[in-house]
Amino acid sequence: MTLANDKRRLVLENAAMRERWGDGPQLCQDAAGTKLWWEHTISVEGNRLPIKIEYPSSYPSSPPDIVIATALPRNPGQHMLGGNRMCWIYPNETRRNKNKWNPSRDTAAMCVSVATQWFLAYLVWDATGDWPVPDAVN
Amino acid sequence: MRQHNQEELFKRTCDIIRPGLLQRETPLIVGAGSGGARVAEELVRSGISHIILADLPDERLLEHNIIRHPLGYRDLGRLKTEAVRDRLLDINPACQVEIHGLDFAEDRELAEHLLRKATQCHSCVDNDKARYAINEMIVENHVPAFFAGVFDGGVGGEVIRVMPGGPCYACVASMLNRSPRFEQDRDESFDYSDPDQDQYRSTAALNIDISQIALVHARVALNTLMEKYELEGGSPMEGNYVLFGNRQSAPLFPSMLHCETWQVQKADDCMVCSGLNEADCASQADEIMASATVR
Numbered sequence: 001m002t003l004a005n006d007k008r009r010l011v012l013e014n015a016a017m018r019e020r021w022g023d024g025p026q027l028c029q030d031a032a033g034t035k036l037w038w039e040h041t042i043s044v045e046g047n048r049l050p051i052k053i054e055y056p057s058s059y060p061s062s063p064p065d066i067v068i069a070t071a072l073p074r075n076p077g078q079h080m081l082g083g084n085r086m087c088w089i090y091p092n093e094t095r096r097n098k099n100k101w102n103p104s105r106d107t108a109a110m111c112v113s114v115a116t117q118w119f120l121a122y123l124v125w126d127a128t129g130d131w132p133v134p135d136a137v138n
Numbered sequence: 139m140r141q142h143n144q145e146e147l148f149k150r151t152c153d154i155i156r157p158g159l160l161q162r163e164t165p166l167i168v169g170a171g172s173g174g175a176r177v178a179e180e181l182v183r184s185g186i187s188h189i190i191l192a193d194l195p196d197e198r199l200l201e202h203n204i205i206r207h208p209l210g211y212r213d214l215g216r217l218k219t220e221a222v223r224d225r226l227l228d229i230n231p232a233c234q235v236e237i238h239g240l241d242f243a244e245d246r247e248l249a250e251h252l253l254r255k256a257t258q259c260h261s262c263v264d265n266d267k268a269r270y271a272i273n274e275m276i277v278e279n280h281v282p283a284f285f286a287g288v289f290d291g292g293v294g295g296e297v298i299r300v301m302p303g304g305p306c307y308a309c310v311a312s313m314l315n316r317s318p319r320f321e322q323d324r325d326e327s328f329d330y331s332d333p334d335q336d337q338y339r340s341t342a343a344l345n346i347d348i349s350q351i352a353l354v355h356a357r358v359a360l361n362t363l364m365e366k367y368e369l370e371g372g373s374p375m376e377g378n379y380v381l382f383g384n385r386q387s388a389p390l391f392p393s394m395l396h397c398e399t400w401q402v403q404k405a406d407d408c409m410v411c412s413g414l415n416e417a418d419c420a421s422q423a424d425e426i427m428a429s430a431t432v433r
């Protein structure tokens with residue numbers, strides 16, 4: 001089942017996104033109406049970063065992908081994964097960790113905060129050469 | 139094959155569970171690794187006579203699996219599902235074992251088909267993506283389920299029981315992630331390293347550590363059946379979460395073999411098991427889809 005068919009989850013996702021980020025993020029679908037994603041532009045201290053928050057076919061068992069929808073001035077190496085995805089998923093799942101994705105409460109709305117933090121880290125790294133490791137949001 | 143005699147086979151256990159009593163039960167075991175294989179074996183030894191066993195397609199027994207798996211060198215390189223099936227048939231030749239190669243998170247159609255036939259579901263997988271996929275589908279299909287996990291280093295583990303209408307695995311995981319009991323296990327930092335490299339790495343643990351948790355898992359499942367069939371000795375389980383310490387590891391496990399059972403409540407706003415029902419949101423969902431930009 002894709003999110004487009006999961007009416008219950010779709011309503012919850014949309015409500016969470018609107019409640020937190022208003023009309024900023026734009027919901028998009030492919031022509032077949034099977035793939036869904038949000039388009040949004042992150043803004044940090046006057047710098048702008050367009051992103052896409054894509055729902056994978058296994059959503060919400062796996063978290064959304066946050067895709068950087070522009071060419072960055074510098075390649076952030078390991079902090080960007082294949083397909084221009086931001087790296088943000090906590091990798092060590094054998095530990096209890098509050099930063100881990102949980103489909104009972106997390107939605108794509110959280111990804112906007114995650115992307116903002118990532119962009120901030122990118123800007124600090126661009127200026128200082130150090131990638132800061134702040135706490136995850138949510 | 140040697141002749142077998144069911145009565146003789148269950149001679150020493152029939153006073154506790156009469157053979158044939160559990161014949162309507164069909165547990166679906168997801169994962170034929172060190173945990174799943176043991177849970178399957180315990181269920182068969184307890185009188186379960188029909189099992190569905192699923193593991194990832196082409197998941198084979200490798201040499202490094204052997205030291206923590208009931209199977210050995212004679213099954214090296216075989217599909218785990220096939221080899222575990224043969225092992226179960228070696229214990230009870232009358233048992234029916236259905237096997238499938240299945241990625242539960244990706245192949246929803248087959249997963250749902252198997253769940254419709256199952257009376258219990260056992261999550262014996264090693265990653266959250268699969269656990270959450272199982273959780274979603276057992277909630278949707280109202281199938282009782284058991285989730286087990288072994289903690290890093292094998293110091294202990296947990297078993298979560300999800301009954302239809304009750305708190306789901308995601309509710310329980312969400313509560314546990316916030317529990318101060320697990321504080322020392324937390325790494326508060328936001329990790330930007332590659333999530334793919336480590337995501338499915340196996341937990342470091344001894345065979346005895348995994349077996350112990352698998353036995354707790356099988357016991358919780360069996361007890362649930364004993365409750366269902368009102369068997370003597372099937373005392374109601376007071377809770378839905380069992381925390382079991384193999385070794386002392388303060389503050390989580392003050393001593394070896396430390397065991398606690400908790401009742402974790404349903405999260406009112408759990409997006410998996412609470413709130414809206416599908417029919418109520420159909421028109422709203424259609425509106426959302428109609429307003430989505432087509433690219």
Ligand SMILES: [Zn+2]
Binds near residue numbers: 305310405
């Ligand atoms: Zn829930």
